[in-house]
Amino acid sequence: MQYQHLIEPSNTLTGNVAVLYANDEKMIAVLVKVLMMTDIDIYIYDTQDTTEIIRSFNLESQILNRIHTFTFSSDYQLLKQCSEDLSRGKISVLMKGNMKASSLLSFILSNKNFIDNYGFLNHLVCFNVPNYHKTLMVSDVAYNISPTIEEKKQIINNLVHFSKK
Structure with missing residues (x-):
């Protein structure tokens, strides 16, 4: 799987x-x-x-x-x-x-x-690349086109939270 x-x-x-x-x-x-x-x-x-x-x-x-x-x-x-x-x-x-x-x-x-309750909304896609040793995550290619510095910080915080969970 x-x-x-x-x-x-x-x-x-x-x-x-x-x-x-x-x-x-x-x-x-x-x-x-x-x-x-x-x-x-x-x-x-x-x-x-x-x-x-x-x-x-x-x-x-x-x-x-x-x-x-x-x-x-x-x-x-x-x-x-x-x-x-x-x-x-x-x-x-x-x-x-x-x-x-x-x-x-x-x-x-x-x-x-x-x-x-949950703050900033962002998008995350996980890719299984056959010749790459781990899962590749790509974020916010569609939802947040031109994020501010504060929004970028929130995106990173959300990704860290997701990755740890």
């Missing part, structure tokens, strides 16, 4: 991860693998009922009990509830599912509590 070194030892990873729009077999398969490798709980926020897809994996009860599904009648209700859960600390990580990246970014930027 690529990036295995980033999550070892993974059994110490805990917390609650919100996944927006995890409504297909491929996405659920990734989440199941993560659940088997870690101690996190998954919170699925969707406008489609995902329980049948989840049931098709025949999961043991200890894994199944760590999947929490929430089905909403509209995108607005979904994002409102997720925003409240983030603000209250029920959710510690936000993961993009089957939605446009621009929609996720709009959601994050519209959530004043998120920016107030």
